[in-house]
Amino acid sequence: MFTLTVSHLKQLFELNEFPLDNDAMQFAGFRGCVPINPGDQNLAAKHDLMTASLDYRHPRCTLVQWTPSEGKFAAYPGSTVPHQDSVASARRRGGVGTNQLVSGFYGDYRKGWHKAGKPTGHEAWRQTASRPIRRTGDDLDYDGDDRVELVNPSDNLHCGWCAGMESKYSSAGCQVVVGFPKCVQRGNDPATGPWKLFQSRGYAIAQQSFGYALLNGGEVQRLALSGPVGLERIRCGSQGPRAERVQKALKEKGFYEGIVDGQFGTRSLRALLDFQEAKFGRGGDDGICGPQTAEALGIEWP
Numbered sequence: 001m002f003t004l005t006v007s008h009l010k011q012l013f014e015l016n017e018f019p020l021d022n023d024a025m026q027f028a029g030f031r032g033c034v035p036i037n038p039g040d041q042n043l044a045a046k047h048d049l050m051t052a053s054l055d056y057r058h059p060r061c062t063l064v065q066w067t068p069s070e071g072k073f074a075a076y077p078g079s080t081v082p083h084q085d086s087v088a089s090a091r092r093r094g095g096v097g098t099n100q101l102v103s104g105f106y107g108d109y110r111k112g113w114h115k116a117g118k119p120t121g122h123e124a125w126r127q128t129a130s131r132p133i134r135r136t137g138d139d140l141d142y143d144g145d146d147r148v149e150l151v152n153p154s155d156n157l158h159c160g161w162c163a164g165m166e167s168k169y170s171s172a173g174c175q176v177v178v179g180f181p182k183c184v185q186r187g188n189d190p191a192t193g194p195w196k197l198f199q200s201r202g203y204a205i206a207q208q209s210f211g212y213a214l215l216n217g218g219e220v221q222r223l224a225l226s227g228p229v230g231l232e233r234i235r236c237g238s239q240g241p242r243a244e245r246v247q248k249a250l251k252e253k254g255f256y257e258g259i260v261d262g263q264f265g266t267r268s269l270r271a272l273l274d275f276q277e278a279k280f281g282r283g284g285d286d287g288i289c290g291p292q293t294a295e296a297l298g299i300e301w302p
Contacts, residue, residue: 001036001048001049001050002048002049002050002220002221002224002225003046003047003048003049003224004046004047004048004049004075004220004224005045005046005224006045006046006066006068006071006072006073008220008223008224009028009064009066009068009073010068011223011228012028012213012215012219012220012223013213015223015228015231015232015233016105016213016215016232016233016234016235016237016238017234017238017239017240017241017242017243017264018105018211018213018237018238018239019105019107019211019237019239020068020211021068021211022068022069023067023068023069024067024207024210024211025065025066025067025201025202025205025207025210026064026065026066026067026068026210026211026212026213027063027064027065027109027125027157027210027211027212027213028063028064028066028212028213028214028215029061029062029063029064029078029080029175029212029213029214029215030049030061030062030063030064030080030215030216030217030220031054031061031080031081031103031214031215031216031217032051032052032053032054032060032061032216032217032218033049033050033051033052033060033061033062033216033217033218033220033221034049034050034052034059034060034061034062034077034165035047035048035049035062035075035076035077036048036049036050038077038164038165038178038194039194040075041074041075041076041194041197041198042074043070043072043073043074044072044073044074045071045072045073047073047074047075049062049075049217049220049221051217051218051221052217054081054141055084056081056082056083056084056087056140056141057083057084057168058165058166058167058168058169059077059078059079059160059162059164059165059167059169059176059178060079060081061077061078061079061080061081061217062075062076062077062078062217063075063076063077063078063080063157063175063177063198064076065198065201065202074197074198074201076177076178076194076195076197076198077164077165077177077178077194078160078169078175078176078177078178078194079160079169079171079175079176080100080101080175080214081100081142081171082098082099082100082171082172082173082174083168083169083170083171083172084140085168086098086171086172086173087136087140087141088140090135090136090137090172091136091137091138091139091140094135094137095135095136095137095146095147096135097172098135098172098173099133099134099135099149099153099155099172099173100133100134100136100142100173101131101132101133101155101173101175101214102131102132102133102134102148102214102235102236102269102287103214103215103216103235103236103287103288104132104213104214104235104236104237104238104269104287105211105212105213105214105235105236105237105238106127106129106131106211106212106214106236106237107209107211107212107237108128108129108209108210108211109125109126109127109128109156109157109209109210109211109212110125110126110128110208110209110210111123111125111126111202111203111208111209112124112125112126112156113126114126114156114158114159114174119183119184119185120161120181120183120184120185121183121184122158122159122181122182122183122191123181123182123199123203124156124157124158124159124181124199125156125157125158125202125210126154126156127152127153127154127155127156127157128152129152130150130151130152130266131150131151131152131153131155131266132148132149132150132236132266132269132287133148133149133151133153133155133173134146134147134148134149135147135149143283144282144283144284144285144286145282145283148269148270148273148285148287150266150269150270153173155172155173155174155175156174156175157174157175157176157177157212158174158175158176158177158181159176159177159179159180159181159191159195159199160176160177160178160179160195161176161180161181162176162178162179162180162193163178163180163193164178164193165178175212175214177194177195177198178193178194178195179191179192179193179194179195179196179198180192180193180195181195181199213237219231219233230291232290232301232302233288233289233290234246234264234288234289235264235269235287235288235289236264236265236266236268236269236287237264237265238264239262239263239264240262241262242302243262243263243264243268244260244261244262245299245300246264246268246272246289246294246297246299247260247261247262247264247268247271248260249297249298249299250268250271250272250275250297251271253275253297255271255272255274255275255278256268256271257271258271269287272285272287272289272293273285273287275293275296275297276293279293279296280296
């Protein structure tokens with residue numbers, strides 16, 4: 001168990017060079033990390049979490065909703081990985097139809113309808129641009145052996161159709177929060193569970209577009225327990241001087257042909273993945289530049 005604070009959230013953005021609007025509501029997802037009290041969605045300066053193994057059958061992630069200037073955040077149980085049933089179905093098609101979002105920062109999850117016009121359609125947040133995703137055609141989980149595609153698979157942030165942490169959830173690659181939505185299929189009954197608060201808080205403000213930072217739960221735990229030293233990283237969505245250094249090194253080594261501008265987008269990510277596979281072999285391409293990748297690139301870190 002560890003305690004996550006607002007200061008830790010700000011540090012996570014700084015360590016990854018993620019852009020942060022102090023007055024805007026932000027979303028974050030921690031993969032393989034769950035709230036100690038999944039029924040507590042109070043806005044507070046700190047919450048207790050614990051890392052958890054992904055089983056692709058039950059919610060084993062945390063989604064966070066916070067506005068930095070307010071000094072409080074809420075932690076919601078959910079999932080940032082697809083359900084095993086969807087993974088198994090897609091595996092028969094070489095992975096098509098289901099995917100897992102690569103960690104990083106994605107700047108435009110926009111208010112809109114998930115599955116608009118269908119009985120299960122409900123107000124949620126829509127993915128609006130291409131994202132780096134992994135598809136698996138060999139097994140029922142996702143790792144460095146699985147291919148990365150840069151597409152828009154229309155994965156949204158929506159309700160998980162899920163009763164709790166030990167229940168099945170619905171996702172083929174979307175980010176989901178535990179609960180049930182208000183929709184035609186449910187007779188337009190009010191939303192329930194953690195999703196009810198997540199949706200109502202986000203829709204209660206005028207803001208239309210929301211940034212979303214996705215990280216691994218182990219990284220969050222290490223920061224909370226051991227501090228920030230050694231946790232500097234560059235990944236998709238990073239923006240800043242370290243991102244520029246990585247781009248420059250990738251360009252000098254012939255892997256990147258874009259502009260060296262410190263904006264580490266999907267083109268920069270593809271170059272990083274190619275470099276890591278060339279240096280570390282298949283399975284060594286996690287799309288994250290930390291100390292080992294920086295050393296291979298020949299750049300000072302951090």
